[in-house]
Amino acid sequence: MGRWLPDAHGRLASAALELYSERGFEQTTALEIAERAGVTERTFFRYFADKREVLFQGSQELQRIILETIADAPDDMRPIDMVVASLEKVGAQVFDRTHSIRRAAIIAANPALQERELLKFSTLSAAIAEALRERGVPDPSATLAAETGVTIFKIGFESWIAGTPSDDWVECIRETVAQLRLVTPSAISG
Amino acid sequence: MGRWLPDAHGRLASAALELYSERGFEQTTALEIAERAGVTERTFFRYFADKREVLFQGSQELQRIILETIADAPDDMRPIDMVVASLEKVGAQVFDRTHSIRRAAIIAANPALQERELLKFSTLSAAIAEALRERGVPDPSATLAAETGVTIFKIGFESWIAGTPSDDWVECIRETVAQLRLVTPSAISG
DNA sequence: CCATCTATGTCAGTTACTGTCATCAATGTA
DNA sequence: TACATTGATGACAGTAACTGACATAGATGG
Numbered sequence: 001m002g003r004w005l006p007d008a009h010g011r012l013a014s015a016a017l018e019l020y021s022e023r024g025f026e027q028t029t030a031l032e033i034a035e036r037a038g039v040t041e042r043t044f045f046r047y048f049a050d051k052r053e054v055l056f057q058g059s060q061e062l063q064r065i066i067l068e069t070i071a072d073a074p075d076d077m078r079p080i081d082m083v084v085a086s087l088e089k090v091g092a093q094v095f096d097r098t099h100s101i102r103r104a105a106i107i108a109a110n111p112a113l114q115e116r117e118l119l120k121f122s123t124l125s126a127a128i129a130e131a132l133r134e135r136g137v138p139d140p141s142a143t144l145a146a147e148t149g150v151t152i153f154k155i156g157f158e159s160w161i162a163g164t165p166s167d168d169w170v171e172c173i174r175e176t177v178a179q180l181r182l183v184t185p186s187a188i189s190g
Numbered sequence: 191m192g193r194w195l196p197d198a199h200g201r202l203a204s205a206a207l208e209l210y211s212e213r214g215f216e217q218t219t220a221l222e223i224a225e226r227a228g229v230t231e232r233t234f235f236r237y238f239a240d241k242r243e244v245l246f247q248g249s250q251e252l253q254r255i256i257l258e259t260i261a262d263a264p265d266d267m268r269p270i271d272m273v274v275a276s277l278e279k280v281g282a283q284v285f286d287r288t289h290s291i292r293r294a295a296i297i298a299a300n301p302a303l304q305e306r307e308l309l310k311f312s313t314l315s316a317a318i319a320e321a322l323r324e325r326g327v328p329d330p331s332a333t334l335a336a337e338t339g340v341t342i343f344k345i346g347f348e349s350w351i352a353g354t355p356s357d358d359w360v361e362c363i364r365e366t367v368a369q370l371r372l373v374t375p376s377a378i379s380g
Numbered sequence: 381c382c383a384t385c386t387a388t389g390t391c392a393g394t395t396a397c398t399g400t401c402a403t404c405a406a407t408g409t410a
Numbered sequence: 411t412a413c414a415t416t417g418a419t420g421a422c423a424g425t426a427a428c429t430g431a432c433a434t435a436g437a438t439g440g
Contacts, residue, residue, distance in 0.1 A: 003405045004419070029395065040420055045397060111309065118308035119301065140369060151337065179330060193436045194388070219426065230389055235428060 004039075009047045011037040016054040021102055025051070025110045052116045055103055058094055059120045063127055065090050070131045079137045083128060083149035084177055087156065091169025097160075104161050125150045152176050194229075199237045201227040206244040211292055215241070215300045242306045245293055248284055249310045253317055255280050260321045269327045273318060273339035274367055277346065281359025287350075294351050315340045342366050 005011070015036035019028040030051055034044045048054050069086035077085070107113040129146035133139065156176040160169055195201070205226035209218040220241055224234045238244050259276035267275070297303040319336035323329065346366040350359055 002418090008418085030397080031395085041396095042398090042421080043419060046419085049397095051396070114312070115305040115309045118312055119305045122304070122308055147341065198387085220428085221426085231427095232390080232429090233388060236388080239428095241427075 008037065008039050008043060012039065012044055012047055013054055013057060016051075017099070017102060017106070020055070020106045025106060025113060052113055055107065055113060056116060056120055059124070062090055062094050063124050065093060066124070067127060067131045070128065070135070073135075079132050079135075079141060079145040080148060082132070082135075083145055084152065084173065087149065087153050088170045088173050091160075091173070095160075095169065097167065100157075101161055121150050121154065124153075148180075152180065155179075198227065198229050198233060202229065202234055202237055203244055203247060206241075207289070207292060207296070210245070210296045215296060215303060242303055245296065245303060246306060246310055249314070252280055252284050253314050255283060256314070257317060257321045260318065260325065263325075269322050269325075269331060269335040270338060272322070272325075273335055274342065274363065277339065277343050277363050278360045281350075281363070285350075285359065287357065290347075291351055311340050311344065314343075338370070342370065345369075 012033060016028070016033045019033055019036065022028075028051075030044050031041045033054075034041045037044075066083075066086040066089075069089050070082050073082040073085060107117055125146045128149055129139075129142045132142040132145055137145065152173065156169075156173040159165065159176065160167065160172040165175055166172055202223060206218070206223045209223055209226065218241075220234050221231045223244075224231045227234075256273075256276040256279075259279050260272050263272040263275060297307055315336045318339055319329075319332045322332040322335060327335065342363065346359075346363040349355065349366065350357065350362040355365055356362055
């Protein structure tokens with residue numbers, strides 16, 4: 001056995017989620033998180049750039065899968081369909097529903113966390129647009145498809161969390177796309 | 191003459207903009223801003239909730255004008271056109287171009303400020319959607335028109351700052367709408 | 381002339397985060 | 411076996427963003 005318990009990163013992330021749930025984000029200090037995880041406060045900030053970042057560890061993995069899927073998509077696919085397909089793929093691999101529900105409640109209760117979430121979405125959108133451009137999709141199509149894709153992700157994620165109309169990820173994404181088609185048919189589907 | 195110089199709020203805002211420009215947002219302390227404005231640090235935090243908020247004082251006025259314009263729009267106008275009309279109206283009343291250019295450069299250089307800006311846009315979008323709903327526009331049309339409107343604002347603002355194709359606000363908004371029409375003709379214009 | 385109001389100053393306190401150096405198990409190497 | 415190196419962590423001091431509580435003094439109204 002090592003000098004310390006393994007997986008300090010994971011213990012910190014779990015401790016933070018618990019404490020943010022129990023007493024709220026602002027009412028939780030970094031010291032408290034560290035103590036519950038059995039490390040010092042300094043170690044917390046070695047793993048996470050700040051208190052908010054703990055809740056967004058999944059975003060890198062999410063982005064990685066989306067970008068890879070877009071890069072590997074067949075050439076004859078429409079850009080928006082490449083993006084939607086990558087969104088469908090992401091669900092099963094990344095999300096635990098119980099965890100996501102708790103996390104969403106924490107974020108909904110705190111503007112500082114909403115800010116961070118918006119920045120992550122903005123970053124994701126820029127990365128998707130760039131991936132599309134690398135596949136030869138010109139602007140503004142690339143940017144618009146990316147923005148639309150992120151909008152679908154947001155709304156689809158919300159409905160998956162809410163469980164309406166379904167708690168199945170792919171179904172939520174497809175239903176969201178269908179809704180959007182009703183409003184902008186010629187922009188989404190040929 | 192009063193006990194203190196008048197317009198502490200304005201002096202603080204100017205001092206902050208200067209210092210953020212000169213040495214960057216993170217390299218500027220609240221104490222330095224206060225000293226340049228001739229007040230104490232405590233007074234700075236009486237006027238502004240935090241260091242970032244100084245740069246977003248215009249957003250409330252911006253939102254007010256947009257919402258009022260939407261509320262007063264003719265009944266036969268399409269929702270998206272109500273929003274676009276409100277965006278056109280806002281420019282001359284709110285923005286000073288020199289100030290806006292400096293401000294944009296400061297924000298572009300700092301992720302924490304980008305987060306705040308995204309939150310302001312998100313808030314604006316929600317408020318526009320609500321204003322449309324109050325005029326009888328159902329969802330998801332209201333939400334989509336609001337989101338589209340904010341997108342137009344963002345891109346139009348960027349082109350106005352850049353001066354391409356014009357440094358005239360209304361022209362920038364109209365050009366952005368035209369660009370968007372090219373991509374989603376049936377969603378924007380009948 | 382007095383009471384109150386309002387904007388500000390003063391000051392102590394909490395906490396998020398950072399830089400730096402020490403420690404010590406694990407690991408590789410002679 | 412002995413010894414140097416590495417990597418994760420602890421220890422600790424420091425900065426700066428905020429916050430709360432109370433003091434002060436000019437302006438204002440009766």
